[in-house]
Amino acid sequence: MVRSRSIIATPPGATIKEQLNDRGMSQKEFAVRIDMTEKHVSKLINGEVQLTPEVAVRLEIVLGVPARFWNNLEAIYREKLIKIAAEKAMDADENLARQFPYSEMAKLGWIPQTRNSKEKVINLRKYFEVVSLSLLENTQITRIACRRLAVTDKSDLALLAWTQEAKIQARGIETKPINIKGLISVMPDIRKMTLKKPKDFCFELKSLLAENGVALVFLPHLKGSFLQGATFIDGNKIVVGLTARGKDADKFWFSLFHELGHIILGHVGKNGGTTEQDEQDADVWSRDELIPLETFKMFKEEQNFSVASVKRFAKENRIAPGIVVGRLQNEGCIEYNMLNELKEHYVITV
Structure with missing residues (x-):
């Protein structure tokens, strides 16, 4: 007998047992009469094996109860087992669904x-x-490389919801085969886009990435996901999703380069997702791809972080001044409330 919250499934074997009890027949004798092993008869009575049409015919001969009766009992039992499993799964999923936004x-x-x-x-x-x-x-479903600001149980589910939408939207983006070497070769061109406005670089950026097998998707921020971006393989393309909520340009470019870093460093598609070390490595790659380490080190040594100095350094290195400011703030060279007038605020339409 199998139960769920509202369903009880009784195997046909329970009726067979009743018939044997009424006749005072042992299972051993019954096994001989029906030409089956005692072990199989025991499993049949306990509902551990299926009552086949052939067995139903044998039961009709031995017990005198029509084969159609046994076939009907088996069909009802199997149907109830399916409904019980469905009800249990529904109950479990209802609890899980409450945690999604x-x-x-x-x-x-x-x-x-x-x-x-x-x-x-x-x-x-x-x-x-x-x-x-x-x-x-299942890690086969959730192999995601992502950049988040915090981690909670509900945030993990919000992350899954957000990345699924990125996957759905990316299906409508045509891309060429994945080409990591090609992606590396266009990184300087992508870096130059930091000097442009979103309305001028968005189409160009998406096209350049699509040429190398990467589908770029901008999505609204999903409350509770603490998400900046995510990267994963879907079919024959790599999907990069970025939050399109209003953000400073330096954060936008750092998040994008962080995700592209996951691709170039080989973190995408790993079972179990990315490790903390992978995230740190992608951070370092993003940071130094935007502003090379030695170049920035020499700038810091000058100890001159005035507006004019930052603008000069940015111009010399063909990078947006706001990205320089973000790096200075992140590395503790200046306070987070300093030079923010050099940062550009992006609004990207999804």
Whole structure:
């Protein structure tokens, strides 16, 4: 007998046992009469093996109860087992669904609006393309390289929701085959885009990345995800997702280069996602790709961080002044409230 919250499934073997008890027949004798091993009969009575049409015919001969009766009992039992499994999975998924930022996802148009908990589960299963939300724990599904500001249980689920939307949108982006060497070769061109406005560089940036097998997607920030960006392989392309909430240019470029660093350093597609060391390595790569280490070291040694000095250094190195300011602030050379007038604030339309 198998139970769930509202369903009980009784195997046909329970009826077989009743028949044997009524006749005072032992399982050993019954096994001989039906020409089966005692072990198989025991499993049949306990519902551990399926009652096949052939067995149903044998039961009709030995017990005098029509084969169709046994076939019907087996069909009902198997159907109830499926419903029990579905109900248990639904109960588990309802608990999991409560941890997703469902309302915000619905407001963004990613999933249908509903207050019904079961409908939420069904909608989330369809959204994530899994038969059970518990499968999202499988590392084959969640091999994501990402840059987040904090980590909580709910933030992990928000991250999965955000990256799934990036995956869905990236399917509409045509890319050429993945070409890591090609991506490395265009990094100087991407770096030069730091001097342009979003309306001027967005299309060019997306096209350049698509030429090398990378689909770039801008998405709204999802509350609770603490997410800056994420990178993962989907089919024959690499998807890079970035939050498009208003942010300073230096943070935008650092996040983008951080994600591209994951690709170039070989972190994408690893089982279990990225390690803390991978994240640190991508940070260092992003930092030094934007402003080479030795070049920045010589600038710091001058100890002149005036507006004019920063602008001069940025111009000489063909980089946006705001990126220089962000680096100075991050490395403790100046306070976070200094030189912010040199930072440009981006608003990117998704």
